[in-house]
Amino acid sequence: MEFLAQEQKIYPQLLSRYQKLQELFISKLYHELTEELLQFVRDPECRKTDPEPNLPRLYREFIKLFQQKINAIKLVIICTEISSQFQEPSQSQLFLENLLSQLDEKASKASLLCQMEISRLKLQRGSAFHEDVKVFLEKNQSVVEGLVGAEPVVHASYYRIACDYFGIVGPAEKFYKNALMFLAYTDEEVISEKEKFEMAQNLSIAAITGTGVFNFGEVLATPILKALDGTPKQWLSDLLRVFNRGDIDKYNEIVSQHSEEYFAQPAFVSKSDYIKEKLALLALMRLIFERASHDRNVSFVEIANVTRLGLEQVEWLIMRSLSCGLIKGSIDQVDTLFRVTWVQPRVLDTAQLSALSCHMEEWEKKVYSTLLYVEEQTPELFQ
CATH class of the missing domain: 1.10.10.10 (Winged helix-like DNA-binding domain superfamily/Winged helix DNA-binding domain)
Known part of the structure; x- marks a missing residue:
């Protein structure tokens, strides 16, 4: 194709990638082409901005020619990645709204996914759109919860918007719940390191300050907290672990060591009495x-x-x-x-499981001791 040939000249370092797209298109191997496109748009090395963003151009001149022949949900995922190359969220929103108008009416889950990504872009545009996002979340909660056989990305997209929304407007416990749901439906590999780092911080704070949140095993078991390891923010994940154990002395020790950062967090300051009660x-x-x-x-x-x-x-x-x-x-x-x-x-952590194991061993010894006593006192039962 002429367009792909031109792109190879503009970006010689991506020659093999564009050639691969061309070969799959000519061979009409649309499934393989879809997977290659997904890898292409997600690869930072394939994102070029000189002389102009290359991904929107890839859609206009290439993907649009055969978009009806590929999986609708994967098309939305590809276009969501492409939309991130626009400078303004309003431009990205317009791009996805254009796509939404072209989706087949039968592709209800793909349409829902596209609407979700549009709502996420609205959220990025500021407080003027918060009410729109709130209405969308309330309207579609039961729809998402009732989905059967949908790809995990559909659920993940909904919970991502929800945790972003509640992360901005609160309350902390709703952010916490939706963030955990997002992580449950999302492959860790597709979350950027920056997003992991930010989510690990926000989850730690929300777990500690969230009203009615007393079970931290699920968040402690998720790999997301590892994003804080070896960073200046590791104290937050350490704080959550001792909080989960109800270790008041260790909690106060960590707070004392990081008092400036701790009290710089508005949530910790405003809910200090509740945190003490919860601990x-x-x-x-x-x-x-x-x-x-x-x-x-x-x-x-x-x-x-x-x-x-x-x-x-x-x-x-x-x-x-x-x-x-x-x-x-x-x-x-x-x-x-x-x-x-x-x-x-x-949900128990390793230390609590170890304690439970000790309880089980003690119980086993008592059961065995009781068995020996019964055998000794009633030998006729065992003859």
Whole structure:
């Protein structure tokens, strides 16, 4: 093709890439051509801006000729990557709106994906479009949740917009929930290092400050937090890990070491009282979790020691844990005991799994000891 031949002359370093596209097009191998285009538009080395952005030109002069012959969802993904080469979000939005008008009516999931990417671009255009994005998210939440057999990218796109939106307007707990859903549907390899770094920071802060967020195992298990390792922001992921353990002393130690950065975060400052309460609740949950199942009567004195609270505050903390649905039990005011019957299940980290393993070993020994006792006392049953 003349266009591809011209591109090879303008960008000789991409000669083999353009030749590959040409060969697949001539052979009418549209599936292979689609995959090659995906790799091409995602490769930073293939993004050129001199004399003008090359990807929009690639769409106009080449992809548009056969776009009806390729998978509609992958076409939207390709065009989303192409749209990022425009200087202004408004230009990118117009480009995708043009594409949306050309999609086959039967390609409902591709159309939905395209609408999602348009909404994400609206979000980038500022607060004037926040209401539009909010309405779109509310309207399509049940649609996305009810999708059957859709490619993960469709779900991922929705949750990406949602976490971006709630990351801007709040609350933290909604950002946290949608960010985890986005990560669950997204291949880590397609997330840029910059985006991983920013999301790891925001997730750590949202987990600590988010109302009603007490289970951090899911975020601690995701590789996204590794983006902070070895960087000046590693203290945030360290903070989240000790917060998850309810380790008040270690938490205060990290805050003290990074006090300037910690108090520079508005969320930490505005929710400081709630963070202390949440940390005390997690310390209480850890205390109960680490006890044997037959030893769930916890004294107020022990709770006060672990949570670093005064004795007069212990009953309030217990009532708070009950109202949050974290723990079930009853208060014995005469003996100043908290009789626990249930603790909210949690995703366990390595240290907690190790503790659970020890509990299982102890239980195994007790079962074996009981078996020996029964055999000794009732030998006739084993003859």
